[in-house]
Amino acid sequence: MIPFALLLPLLSGLPVLLSLACLAGRSPAGILRLCAVGTAGVSLLFAFPVAVVLAGGEPLVTPGNWIRLDALSALHLMVLCIVYSLGALHSPGYFADEVRKNTLDTAAARRYGGLWFGSLSAMLVVLLSNNMGVMWVGIEATTLLTAFLICVHVTPASLEAMWKYLLMCSVGVAMAFTGTLLLSASTGPTAIHGNESLLWTSLMASAGGLNVTLVKAGFIFMVIGYGTKAGLAPMHNWLPDAHSQAPAPVSAIFSGFLLNASLYCILRTLPIVEAATGGHGWGREILIVAGLLSILTAAAFIVVQRDLKRLLAYSSLEHMGIISLGAGLGGAGAFAAMFHMLSHSLGKSTAFLSAGRIIKAYGTNDMRRLTGTLAASPLWGVGLLSSILGLIGTAPFAIFLSEFMIVRAAVGSGEWVTAALFLLGMCIVFAGALRFLLPMVWKPCDPKPVFPKATVLEHFIVILPLSALLLLGLIMPDFLIKAFASAAAVLDGAR
């Protein structure tokens, strides 16, 4: 397996080259096409190592132990590839009118393409690194590289969102670095030394001997730090602004993967903390509380929301809370959390991409004025309707199933209050979102806005993730069951 593992760093170099290619691009349309083809290509190449790890269960490790792909990171890598591909394939269509009107000039398109691939490679660094320090470097790099993607269209509001995002996440992620240092310092009593003190594998191997006080302090710093970027309440203030101001493909990767990448860092640390504190669930409790707090905060804001993209952003906050809650419950809950992560990213990116087109045609974000979308554009209307129905947990979709599994896990472990609060949050979100969704889809609209004709590819990239979301709710292939189970096993302390 060793020669195969060496493919990972080589493949990760590819987005860097593509990023440079974008910077040298001549026309905006050409650069956007390069984004689409390049991202899809990179994703297809990464499908091999992901399939090998998820099917075989054995992690891929390079000599020197710096790069490692296990079930948890492979599952995240799969989601990363899906979300980035969806976003990139949508970009040429989404920006088509701006390219025609020349509001997106070559310089802006170059910046967009360069940062797109740059952030992709930074995310790969996060997922592939076995070193917690390098993982942190990757997360900070994603913050910096995605900041200017928010203000592709320079307006006062987008600058405000960008500044808030940049400052809050930089400060938050700096806290996470302090946590990483404390974790490294906790190796004092063990035989780990030098370079190894930040390697996830060696921390796991000697977790029993770590200095417990420092591990606990480190984990708290990391939950606050990475949690700021993952959008966990009460550190979520930047999230609705950034998501609502960014262009749709960028919102899709923000919600579909940027948050997950940061949550991944917390999930990565969880088994170390659990093993070091004796497995009494000290770390899990923190995630459960953070998760419930995020779900209830999101529910409160969804009810009063008038802006479609902000509604979707708060829904992301809710779903990050659900994943964190599931991981905190452990066992069946961790399985459900992994399942939920995949379904949420599928649903949320489709929702943002469809909402982006609709908002462009109507010229407003206000849900009270976005009416009759289904009649105005069957494709984007169906995309918005089914993805939001899926996201709020309507029955046959996958998210209903994973939420149901989380409730069962909570009840199974005797956490009745947790289960009740979770259900309360779900009900509020369901009712709050449905109130606007129905008129948005069916209430007649006059005059009908004009949508550009959707291409075959666009039909394909809306229908495909939605049918996956539906099918996953009805039948789950053995391959995925195994993948979720082995990723959940990593959360529960398997190496």
Place this chain on the structure above:
Amino acid sequence: MTAYLDIILVALILSDFILLGSGRLGNCIRIAAWQGIMVGLLPMATADAGLSFRIAALGMAVVALKGFVFPRLLNRAIRESAGSREVKPFVGYTTSLLAGVLALSASFWLDGRLSFPLQLESAIVVPVSLSMMFTGLFLVVARRTAVNQVIGYLVLENGIYALSLAIVRDVPFLVELGVLMDMFVAVFVMGIAIYRINMEFDHMDSNRLAKLRG
């Protein structure tokens, strides 16, 4: 060499207080630069480690970045703007100084509660770095001007850097380089952001960045 170390640490605390009580942006940038240089010299002032090439190279890189490159980037960002003073901070300067005193005593209290495996000889490294982190956070929250918030971020980072010297046995070289590069890009990106905000708002009061709510 412990004497040098203690002198640097005390100077770091003093620079914190000057930043807390100062309103002129140019002045703040200069003080932050000095603080960066002192933090960069910190690893070289330790006796036992000896001056290996690695420590010297990293120290020089930190001094060059924090002492010279960052202030230049920030100065360029504010040159275009009309005002060079902090405009009515959220928290007044006297209160800020009091908060600084509070942060310092809290740091000493916290240091007594946590048992760190110390790497440097001075007993006050950890409390000083903790108080720098608190001061940095305070500046980010309490100041209105975007540049001053960036300075707060830099002070926070300086504190974390000093803490890492004190408690971590060996941060891998690659990680340290990565962290430095990230910091450089961060200040670079923030500089451009401030410039853009200037162009759009004609003055960089981040409090005007308050349209997005709810």
